[in-house]
Amino acid sequence: MPVAAPRDGSGRAAGAGAPVVGVLAMQGDVREHLAALRACGAEAVLVRRPAELAAVDGIVLPGGESTAIDRLLTAFGMREPLREALAGGLPAYGSCAGMILLADRVADAAPGQRTLGGLDVLVRRNAFGRQVVSWEEDLAVTGVEGGPVRAVFIRAPWVEEAGDGVEVLARVGSGPAAGRIVAVRHENLLATSFHPEITGDPRVHRAFVRMVAARKRGAAPSGFQTAHAS
Numbered sequence: 001m002p003v004a005a006p007r008d009g010s011g012r013a014a015g016a017g018a019p020v021v022g023v024l025a026m027q028g029d030v031r032e033h034l035a036a037l038r039a040c041g042a043e044a045v046l047v048r049r050p051a052e053l054a055a056v057d058g059i060v061l062p063g064g065e066s067t068a069i070d071r072l073l074t075a076f077g078m079r080e081p082l083r084e085a086l087a088g089g090l091p092a093y094g095s096c097a098g099m100i101l102l103a104d105r106v107a108d109a110a111p112g113q114r115t116l117g118g119l120d121v122l123v124r125r126n127a128f129g130r131q132v133v134s135w136e137e138d139l140a141v142t143g144v145e146g147g148p149v150r151a152v153f154i155r156a157p158w159v160e161e162a163g164d165g166v167e168v169l170a171r172v173g174s175g176p177a178a179g180r181i182v183a184v185r186h187e188n189l190l191a192t193s194f195h196p197e198i199t200g201d202p203r204v205h206r207a208f209v210r211m212v213a214a215r216k217r218g219a220a221p222s223g224f225q226t227a228h229a230s
């Protein structure tokens with residue numbers, strides 16, 4: 001009997017029930033997110049077109065440059081389909097530039113820059129400064145088991161204001177940005193200022209894949225910890 005080849009390079013076939021998670025492939029560190037998702041057992045695929053978006057159970061908006069991704073979303077006809085999918089409850093995880101794209105409000109936005117929105121926060125772009133690695137710290141992140149996460153901030157935003165329904169998952173612990181909010185969740189949207197995709201630690205992605213799997217099962221939206229424990 002023929003055996004299906006593994007689809008994710010991990011040495012095992014993606015199970016029939018494995019959630020399909022897209023990575024928005026306009027610009028940014030797409031490959032790193034694909035690898036992190038595959039390490040968590042998700043079937044990870046590139047998303048550039050509306051038809052590809054329609055086939056995923058969740059989507060990652062990568063780190064990169066939010067202004068470039070913004071322009072490419074329009075060029076690829078992806079802005080409205082993606083905005084509608086997010087508003088319709090599609091689980092999404094945005095890291096860094098991805099967090100900016102999910103935010104309802106942006107301080108220090110480039111002229112004409114737009115976001116997809118949905119996340120009731122004000123983010124400040126380049127809040128940590130413009131150096132390549134602007135800050136690095138081990139952070140406890142609510143809902144991520146197994147101890148602190150190495151958080152690498154690269155020209156990163158922070159969350160300056162979070163709406164009432166937004167769950168704060170992590171704050172900077174020390175240095176000039178101490179106390180700033182750098183990880184949040186609200187319903188189907190998860191965002192971090194930092195880049196877990198570049199550290200080889202899949203735990204934040206695993207938490208997101210569990211959010212995606214919970215929605216796929218039809219579970220009601222719940223707090224991050226609850227969804228994580230399921």
Ligand SMILES: NC(=O)CC[C@H](N)C(=O)O
Pocket residue numbers: 062063064065066067095096097098100125126154155156157
């Ligand atoms: N590493 C990043 O994603 C940087 C984000 C970038 N500063 C922006 O505004 O989009």
